Amino acid sequence: MVFFATSRERAGWSDGKITRFLMIRGIVLILIQFFIENRAWMLGYLSALPGVSVTRGGPVPGGGSPASTYYGVLFALGGTLILCSLLFRLRTIKIVAIGAAVAALTQIAVLLSAPTTYRSMMTTLLLIPGHANSALVYFPILPWFAISCLGMAFGRNLQRNGRDAYRQAAYMGACCLAFFVLLRLLAGWSDFHPVEPGWIGFLNVTKYPPSLEYVLATFAVNLPLLAFFGLAPEKWSAPHRILVPFGQCALFFYVVHLYVYGLIGFAFPRGSSLAVMYSVWIAGLFLLYPLCLGYGRFKKSRPVESIWRLF
Numbered sequence: 001m002v003f004f005a006t007s008r009e010r011a012g013w014s015d016g017k018i019t020r021f022l023m024i025r026g027i028v029l030i031l032i033q034f035f036i037e038n039r040a041w042m043l044g045y046l047s048a049l050p051g052v053s054v055t056r057g058g059p060v061p062g063g064g065s066p067a068s069t070y071y072g073v074l075f076a077l078g079g080t081l082i083l084c085s086l087l088f089r090l091r092t093i094k095i096v097a098i099g100a101a102v103a104a105l106t107q108i109a110v111l112l113s114a115p116t117t118y119r120s121m122m123t124t125l126l127l128i129p130g131h132a133n134s135a136l137v138y139f140p141i142l143p144w145f146a147i148s149c150l151g152m153a154f155g156r157n158l159q160r161n162g163r164d165a166y167r168q169a170a171y172m173g174a175c176c177l178a179f180f181v182l183l184r185l186l187a188g189w190s191d192f193h194p195v196e197p198g199w200i201g202f203l204n205v206t207k208y209p210p211s212l213e214y215v216l217a218t219f220a221v222n223l224p225l226l227a228f229f230g231l232a233p234e235k236w237s238a239p240h241r242i243l244v245p246f247g248q249c250a251l252f253f254y255v256v257h258l259y260v261y262g263l264i265g266f267a268f269p270r271g272s273s274l275a276v277m278y279s280v281w282i283a284g285l286f287l288l289y290p291l292c293l294g295y296g297r298f299k300k301s302r303p304v305e306s307i308w309r310l311f
Contacts, residue, residue: 001022001081001084001085001148001151001152001155002152002155002156002158002159003155003159004018004022005018005022005088006159008021008304011304015088015089018085018088019085019086019088022081022082022084022085023081023082023085024310025078025081025310026077026078026079026080026081026082026085027078027082028078028310028311029074029075029077029078029081029251030074030075030078030079032074032251032255033070033071033072033073033074033075033078034069034075036255037072037074037255037258038069038070038072040255040258040259040262041070041072041258041262043258043259043262043263043265043266044262044265046266047262047265047266047268047269048265048269048270048271060129060130060131060136061129061130061131062118062119062124062130062131062132065133065134066134067131067133067134067135067136068134069134069135069136070136070138071125071135071136071137071138071139071140072138072139073138073139074254075137075139075141076139076140076141076144077144079141079145080141080144080145080148083141083145084145084148084149084152087149087152092152092153092156092157095149095152095153096149096150096153098149099145099146099147099148099149099150099153100146100149102142102143102145102146102149103143103146103147103212103215105127105142106127106142106143106146106209106210107190107211107212109127109128110127110128110192110209110211111192113128118132119132120132121133121134121135124137124140125137125140125141126140126141126142127140127142127143127209128140128209129208129209138208139208139209140209143209143210144210147210147215154169162230163230163231165230166226166227166230166231167227167231169223169224169226169227169230170223170224170227170228172219172223173219173220173221173222173223173224173227174220174224176216176217176219176220176223177216177220179216180213180216180217180220183212183213183216184202184213190211190212190213191205191206191211191212191213191214192206192209192211193206203217205217245289245292245293245296246288246289246292248292248296248299249292249295249296249299249311251311252291252292252295252311253288253292256288256291256292257284257288260284260287260288261280261281261284264280264283264284268280299311
């Protein structure tokens, strides 16, 4: 969002025009969730033989009438895009403070909430995932909005001085790793589920919504990787450039990959082993690569105000 806004400012767009564009894109993401993505998830159920489970875990917390609409990652990203579009005029320190306050609110609200308690649909959509009448929510908006505020701050830092920002990212990643280990050794008091025995239990953190330990664990991996790719000499960068077409049309890749792997799933109605699953994953990437490459070239050929830029 930061890079987009900067490029459009250079093209002469006003703050209001940038905000409107990001809001419209947020609405488009939410519509794609309901009308395109949700249909892809049904392929998993259609491809499995009767009696073969395609889900794990127990019932989703909450209740009410039967759930009929899934609110997933694109819903949360769309809502986050709309909220973050209102923050561009604020100083970075205020954006970080807002993100930290919302993250703390999420932690407190979930830790104080009984898992089986029925909550209103608004609470479920915004704060605590679960089942509330027709809504089945895995990705509420506010927890991911809090993380996106940190992303806006990092984006601004990158624009000021890229090399310094990458060095700071590596340092912060190491701090996140140390803090994560400390919290897990303290019996995971900041996670919403107790730490189970063994190393799998040690690494098994809560994503729905993202607990503090989940955020620390993912930052501990992602920030040093960003630093490595950002600071690596040019001669080392060729291999990872192969992945760039996926990132340049990430939304297209995300939606299409659900259908590609969903359709491949019909070849494995009883499921598969991990070895087969990884082989299928790699084969799917080979199928998706030319599609993403072609779509990325098409999108770049469109004017900056084209609706295709929304995707």
